[in-house]
Every structure is written in C-alpha cells, then in structure tokens.
Amino acid sequence: MVDKNLTAEKLKSQFGEAVLRTEEFRKELTVFVKREKMLDVLSFLRDDPEMLFDMFIDVTAVDYLKMEKNPRFQVVYHLRSLKHNQRIRVKVPVSESDLKIPSIHTLWKGAAWCEREVYEMYGIIFEDHPDLRRLLIPETFTHFPLRKDYPLRGKGEREIILPEGS
Amino acid sequence: MQHDRSEDVEEFTIGTSEEAVKKAKDIYRKHFKIGDEDEESIRALKKTERMILNFGPQHPATHGTLRMLFELEGETIVKLDPRPGYLHTGFEKLAEHHTFNQFIAVTDRMNYLSPLSNNIGFALAAEKLLGLELPERCQYIRVIQAELTRISDHLVSIGTHALDMGAFTVFLYVFRQREFIYDLFEVSTGSRLTTSYTRVGGLLRDFPDGHVEQIRNWCKQFKETCTDQVEGLLNHNKIFQNRIQGIGKISAANAISYGMTGPSLRACGVPYDLRKDEPYLLYDRLDFDVAIGNEGDAFERYLVRMEELKQSLRLVEQCLDQMQPGPIKVDDNTVAIPDKNHVYGSIEGLIHHFKLIMDHHGITMPKGEIYSATESPNGELGWYIVSNGEGTPYKVHVRAPSFVHFGMMPVLCQGQMIGDAVATLGSLNVIAGECDR
Numbered sequence: 001m002v003d004k005n006l007t008a009e010k011l012k013s014q015f016g017e018a019v020l021r022t023e024e025f026r027k028e029l030t031v032f033v034k035r036e037k038m039l040d041v042l043s044f045l046r047d048d049p050e051m052l053f054d055m056f057i058d059v060t061a062v063d064y065l066k067m068e069k070n071p072r073f074q075v076v077y078h079l080r081s082l083k084h085n086q087r088i089r090v091k092v093p094v095s096e097s098d099l100k101i102p103s104i105h106t107l108w109k110g111a112a113w114c115e116r117e118v119y120e121m122y123g124i125i126f127e128d129h130p131d132l133r134r135l136l137i138p139e140t141f142t143h144f145p146l147r148k149d150y151p152l153r154g155k156g157e158r159e160i161i162l163p164e165g166s
Numbered sequence: 167m168q169h170d171r172s173e174d175v176e177e178f179t180i181g182t183s184e185e186a187v188k189k190a191k192d193i194y195r196k197h198f199k200i201g202d203e204d205e206e207s208i209r210a211l212k213k214t215e216r217m218i219l220n221f222g223p224q225h226p227a228t229h230g231t232l233r234m235l236f237e238l239e240g241e242t243i244v245k246l247d248p249r250p251g252y253l254h255t256g257f258e259k260l261a262e263h264h265t266f267n268q269f270i271a272v273t274d275r276m277n278y279l280s281p282l283s284n285n286i287g288f289a290l291a292a293e294k295l296l297g298l299e300l301p302e303r304c305q306y307i308r309v310i311q312a313e314l315t316r317i318s319d320h321l322v323s324i325g326t327h328a329l330d331m332g333a334f335t336v337f338l339y340v341f342r343q344r345e346f347i348y349d350l351f352e353v354s355t356g357s358r359l360t361t362s363y364t365r366v367g368g369l370l371r372d373f374p375d376g377h378v379e380q381i382r383n384w385c386k387q388f389k390e391t392c393t394d395q396v397e398g399l400l401n402h403n404k405i406f407q408n409r410i411q412g413i414g415k416i417s418a419a420n421a422i423s424y425g426m427t428g429p430s431l432r433a434c435g436v437p438y439d440l441r442k443d444e445p446y447l448l449y450d451r452l453d454f455d456v457a458i459g460n461e462g463d464a465f466e467r468y469l470v471r472m473e474e475l476k477q478s479l480r481l482v483e484q485c486l487d488q489m490q491p492g493p494i495k496v497d498d499n500t501v502a503i504p505d506k507n508h509v510y511g512s513i514e515g516l517i518h519h520f521k522l523i524m525d526h527h528g529i530t531m532p533k534g535e536i537y538s539a540t541e542s543p544n545g546e547l548g549w550y551i552v553s554n555g556e557g558t559p560y561k562v563h564v565r566a567p568s569f570v571h572f573g574m575m576p577v578l579c580q581g582q583m584i585g586d587a588v589a590t591l592g593s594l595n596v597i598a599g600e601c602d603r
Contacts, residue, residue, distance in 0.1 A: 025534045025535065025536065026294055026295070026297065026534070026536050028536060028537060030535070054422055054423070055422045055423075055425060056422075056423060056424065056425040057425060057539075057546070057548065057565060058425075058537075058548060058550065058563070058565040060550060060563040062552055062560075062561050063561075066554075066560070067554050067560065076550065076563075078537055078548070078550070078565070082422065082436070082438060085443055085444070087537070089537060108423050108424075108425070109420070109423045109424050109577075110423060110424035110425035110426075110570060110573065110574070113570070113573030113574075114425075114569075114570070114573070117569075121258075135250065135251065136250060136251035136254040136602055136603075137251060137254060138251075145256065145259060146258060146259060152259060152260075152262075152263050
C-alpha cells in the first residue's frame with residue numbers, strides 16, 4: 001500500500017507549481033491541479049506504477065458561489081487504484097469567465113458519459129468531447145440547474161416549455 | 167404447392183422505375199427459389215437501409231422508464247444511444263435544501279429495489295463527515311438490513327431477467343420470497359418500500375421483540391428457494407444458457423476503465439468488493455467469500471448474483487448469532503434525535519429535539535468534503551458531500567452504479583441483436599430511479 005503523504009509528495013516533486021496544493025480530510029487525499037497541466041497529472045496518476053489509478057469512479061463539479069471562493073467552479077474527479085487499494089480526489093479550478101476544461105475520455109473511457117451530466121448541470125464545456133449533449137434534462141432546456149444561482153423551483157421555464165392547456 | 171410471389175413484388179419496392187422493379191423482382195425470385203444458393207442475391211438482400219428504432223421509455227423489458235435509440239442494420243445494433251432522464255427528479259438539488267436527516271427519506275426513492283442500502287450509504291457518508299463511531303448493535307442491524315436488501319434486490323433482478331428471457335416460473339418463486347423479506351422490513355422499519363430506517367448516528371428504532379427469531383425462520387426456508395427453485399430451474403437450463411451466454415460481454419480492463427462495479431465487474435473476474443477492500447460497518451469481522459466469474463457475460467452476472475445470495479444469507483446468520491443487546495444510536499445529543507418520552511418529559515430533550523428538527527437548524531457538520539462509498543447490490547454507491555459547516559449540505563453528489571452501467575450500454579451491445587440488448591439490460595439491473603436521480 002502506498003502512503004497518502006508519499007503520493008502527495010511525489011506529485012508535488014514531479015509537477016511543481018502545477019499542483020496547487022494538497023489536502024487531507026478524514027483520511028482522504030485531495031489534490032488541486034492547474035487546468036493547463038491537468039491532463040499530464042491525470043495520465044501520470046493512471047500510468048505510474050506507484051499510482052496506477054486505473055479505475056474511473058466519478059466526475060462532478062462544485063459551484064462555490066455561496067462560499068465565496070475564487071474561481072467559482074471546481075471540477076472534481078474521483079479515481080481509484082485497484083492494485084494499491086487507494087482513492088484520490090483531483091480538483092481543477094475553473095473560472096466563470098472561461099468555462100472550459102479538457103475532456104479526459106481518452107484516459108478513462110467512462111468519463112465521456114459522466115462529463116455530459118456535468119455539462120448540463122453546470123455548463124462547463126469539455127473540450128474534445130466526442131458527444132457533448134444534455135443528458136438527463138430535455139435539450140430545449142437553457143439553464144444549468146445545479147448552479148447555486150438557480151432556484152429550487154426553477155426560473156419559470158417549465159411554463160415556457162409546457163404552455164397552459166398542453 | 168408453391169405460390170409464385172413474384173407478381174406481388176411491385177408493391178414492396180420503393181422506387182417505381184422499371185429498372186428498380188426489375189431488380190427487385192430478380193432478387194425476389196432468386197431468394198425464394200428453394201435450393202438456390204446464389205451468394206450475390208443474399209448479399210444484395212442483406213444490404214438494407216439503416217433503421218432507427220426507439221426502445222422505451224415505456225417498455226416492459228426496461229423495468230422502469232429507460233429509453234434507448236437503436237440504429238439497426240437488419241436486426242443488428244450498429245449504434246446505441248441511451249437516453250436517460252425520464253425519472254430525473256433533481257435529488258442533488260433537493261439535498262442542498264434539506265437537512266441530512268430529511269434527505270434520508272429522499273434516498274429511498276433512488277434505487278427503489280434496495281431502499282435500505284441507500285439509507286445506510288447516506289447515513290454512513292454523513293457519519294464519516296462527522297467522524298462518528300457507531301454503537302455495535304446499530305452496526306449489526308445495519309449489516310443485517312443491508313444484506314437482506316441485497317437478497318431482495320438480487321432476487322428481483324434474477325427474476326425479472328429470467329422473465330425477459332422466457333422463464334416465467336422463477337419470477338413467481340423469487341417474488342414470493344421478496345414478499346417475505348418485505349414483511350420483515352415492515353416489522354422492523356414500519357414500511358415495506360420507503361423505509362427511511364437510518365438516522366445520522368443511529369437508527370429509527372431497534373428490532374422489536376422476537377424479530378431475530380422471525381429472520382432466522384425466514385433464513386431456514388430461503389435456502390431451499392436458492393438451490394431448488396432458482397438454481398434448479400436456471401443453472402443447467404439449456405434454453406436460458408444458450409440465450410444469454412456470451413451476451414453483453416466485456417473484458418476486465420475495459421470494465422475498469424468504464425467504472426463498472428458490483429456483480430457486473432466481479433463477473434469479469436475482478437475481485438472488487440468494497441465490503442472486503444474498504445471494510446465499513448462490521449464486514450471485516452464477518453466471514454464471507456467474494457463471488458467472481460471470469461467470462462464477463464450476462465450468464466456469469468447471473469451466477470455471481472446467485473452466489474452472492476448465499477453469501478448474504480451467511481452474513482445475516484452470523485450477525486444474528488453475534489448480536490448483543492445495546493444502544494442503537496450514538497450517545498451525543500447534538501447528533502442523535504432524542505427519544506419521544508425524553509422530548510415530552512424534559513426541557514433538555516425538547517431543546518435537543520428543536521435544534522435538530524426545526525428548519526434552518528439540523529446537525530452542525532464540520533467544514534470539509536468527503537467521499538463515502540458502500541457496496542450496494544448493483545455496485546459502488548458513492549456519496550460526495552461538501553459541507554460549509556451548516557445544517558444542510560452545500561453539495562451532495564451521488565455516484566450511482568446504474569448511471570454508469572447504463573452509459574456502458576453502447577459498448578456492451580455493439581454488434582448484437584435487439585433481443586440481446588434486452589438481455590444485457592436485464593443482467594445489469596439498471597434501475598431508472600437510481601440512474602436518473
């Protein structure tokens with residue numbers, strides 16, 4: 001089993017400033033990575049024999065509008081190493097003015113499907129994505145419902161989609 | 167007597183030009199002539215236009231409201247486009263406006279075949295955020311309920327899958343057993359489907375008197391169902407075997423890259439079981455084996471589920487033997503909801519109750535974020551919770567196994583027949599409520 005501190009140290013020494021910082025909370029390691037170097041770090045995490053995070057678990061995003069963090073969004077990747085029985089969380093900050101992030105479907109095949117959900121819920125655009133459409137909500141929908149400035153009961157677009165008497 | 171059908175050809179051809187009609191007539195004649203093995207005509211007949219076929223959302227074989235679009239060449243699937251979302255209810259948005267205990271009622275509605283697994287998964291996630299250590303009896307009861315749920319989920323999965331494949335009898339036997347399990351849930355939780363049994367830091371209530379005996383009696387008669395009524399009817403059934411062997415096949419490396427988990431991944435030969443790899447509750451104290459297959463097809467998934475039924479039964483029996491009387495919630499008034507007689511009988515109890523139940527209060531969580539995963543019947547059910555130190559979570563994200571598995575349908579069904587897509591979907595046990603959230 002590889003120690004969590006060693007993983008964090010190794011990432012920092014390998015990538016220098018691209019790794020913004022690391023955190024540990026409840027025995028879970030979180031690594032903050034710059035968007036520009038994200039693909040390098042993730043492919044290193046997948047292929048390095050001491051890491052081998054071969055299993056794709058999840059991708060989601062967090063809107064920090066109400067927690068007043070800068071930048072507003074963070075895309076969160078959860079990965080797991082079957083060989084070393086380890087988990088890691090990689091967070092990539094994305095600013096509101098430039099909502100773009102590279103897609104990682106070339107590294108983990110399952111990512112393309114989950115990225116579609118992040119796109120429709122937060123409006124984050126995954127570059128080089130093979131099929132970036134809305135997934136769970138209708139394609140006519142124009143808002144991004146999991147953003148913090150979107151109200152619980154919607155903005156009234158239901159009435160627009162379904163006019164009275166339909 | 168052979169009827170010369172070449173006269174009827176004209177109405178079947180799309181074009182009306184003489185050439186098109188002649189061509190079609192030629193093909194038709196050659197095709198219907200017995201003993202004529204003209205390869206060219208057969209190839210010409212096979213060259214059809216691609217057809218788009220809609221499957222679902224209301225189709226009995228989807229077991230819910232799932233929709234897929236097939237692009238077909240003849241009966242072969244060339245392209246498959248899964249279209250989830252017909253049960254999208256915005257659970258993740260709802261979570262941001264409810265306290266942790268309130269949200270447990272919502273988790274029932276996710277995977278509605280195994281509501282207790284969802285309850286336990288979410289409660290464990292909230293407890294991980296708090297850093298709580300649960301009393302032993304509470305953990306034993308949770309393991310029993312989780313395993314009983316796994317049994318009922320696998321039974322329904324096997325039963326409906328067999329039903330889709332034409333084996334009706336198994337369906338009746340397993341639904342009878344599921345009914346008994348629901349009766350047990352009714353005794354312990356008060357409801358059959360929407361159980362809402364867990365609370366952060368404990369349970370709704372302890373087992374009533376004599377319930378342990380009831381579960382024991384059920385276990386005794388259940389073994390027979392497993393071996394005689396299901397395995398006896400399906401394991402060596404040539405029709406069932408031939409129908410689903412080699413269907414929906416995937417290699418282990420591919421499955422891992424796609425994030426497949428649970429029985430479906432274990433059927434590929436990967437011994438990945440969170441109960442062993444990251445033991446939560448008391449699983450490290452209990453003795454059980456991880457069922458694995460090696461082919462990774464629909465039949466192996468059935469076999470793995472069948473083996474897990476037996477292992478779950480072992481786990482339940484061990485828990486019943488080891489369980490001792492004790493408290494079922496943590497001794498912390500800022501987390502556990504006080505008993506009703508305490509609320510009505512003392513001012514402290516009333517204050518604790520008020521602070522936990524009323525709007526804009528709830529349990530005060532530490533700031534931070536966690537990812538907690540449990541082995542639900544379908545695979546890894548993960549909860550990613552971000553907390554800003556208030557009573558309601560800042561963000562909750564569910565990593566639902568059915569969602570990931572449904573996204574894998576194009577890979578699993580590539581180049582197969584339409585009927586095999588139904589077999590694959592049934593063997594994955596994709597639950598629409600969990601897929602769409």
